[in-house]
Amino acid sequence: MSGAGAAVESYAAGRVFRTPAGDVRGCHDVTLQAHPGELVVVRGPSGSGKTTLLNLLGGLDRPSSGRVLLAGVDTSEASEAELLALRRETVGFVFQSFGLLPVLTAAENVEVPLRIRRTPADERVRRVADALSAVGLADHRDQRPDELSGGQQQRVAIARALVAEPSLLVADEPTGQLDSRTAASVMDLVVDIVHRQGIAAVVATHDPLLVERADRVLTLHDGVVLDDPAAVGG
Numbered sequence: 001m002s003g004a005g006a007a008v009e010s011y012a013a014g015r016v017f018r019t020p021a022g023d024v025r026g027c028h029d030v031t032l033q034a035h036p037g038e039l040v041v042v043r044g045p046s047g048s049g050k051t052t053l054l055n056l057l058g059g060l061d062r063p064s065s066g067r068v069l070l071a072g073v074d075t076s077e078a079s080e081a082e083l084l085a086l087r088r089e090t091v092g093f094v095f096q097s098f099g100l101l102p103v104l105t106a107a108e109n110v111e112v113p114l115r116i117r118r119t120p121a122d123e124r125v126r127r128v129a130d131a132l133s134a135v136g137l138a139d140h141r142d143q144r145p146d147e148l149s150g151g152q153q154q155r156v157a158i159a160r161a162l163v164a165e166p167s168l169l170v171a172d173e174p175t176g177q178l179d180s181r182t183a184a185s186v187m188d189l190v191v192d193i194v195h196r197q198g199i200a201a202v203v204a205t206h207d208p209l210l211v212e213r214a215d216r217v218l219t220l221h222d223g224v225v226l227d228d229p230a231a232v233g234g
Contacts, residue, residue, distance in 0.1 A: 092161030
């Protein structure tokens with residue numbers, strides 16, 4: 001049965017990649033639910049399947065086995081057009097590499113998802129201002145990425161992920177390129193936004209400090225969940 005109010009659910013989900021050298025298992029038999037206001041951290045060594053799992057949960061890929069329900073929609077049965085619309089309307093993505101467009105200002109980068117959705121101009125202005133304010137960058141709206149620190153760039157990326165008001169935030173090693181102090185600041189921001197705005201978040205990380213802040217932790221090894229303890233945050 002579908003979890004009541006879950007933003008994303010997976011049921012025995014797995015992903016196998018076909019290669020000339022044989023099949024490679026990205027992840028296997030993963031069952032989880034992420035609910036509004038919940039931060040789920042996925043940890044594990046490099047190559048454990050964290051990114052594969054995030055791609056399945058965010059609708060960037062389809063499972064080879066099992067099911068993934070994104071906003072109640074079975075991604076295995078959705079068309080490519082339906083998946084695209086689902087990602088655009090319900091998911092915000094944050095990546096380790098920031099992924100900002102260098103020729104655009106911070107405000108213009110944040111505005112991109114709203115332009116894709118053809119949001120009216122006056123609403124775009126309001127939402128961009130609100131998103132930049134939420135991440136503490138209201139005074140940096142006109143700066144381009146190369147004029148911002150790494151932490152500020154990641155904050156812009158978070159604002160861009162949240163500006164369209166998604167129900168699910170998917171983040172892959174969001175503090176991987178940041179120094180420890182900046183990483184702690186970004187982690188505090190993510191935790192605060194998830195809990196205050198009631199967004200479900202699934203974050204893959206090696207960072208023990210983010211693990212400590214999680215509501216729930218999954219440990220992956222060779223694509224398999226080793227444990228799924230109850231809430232570890234406070």
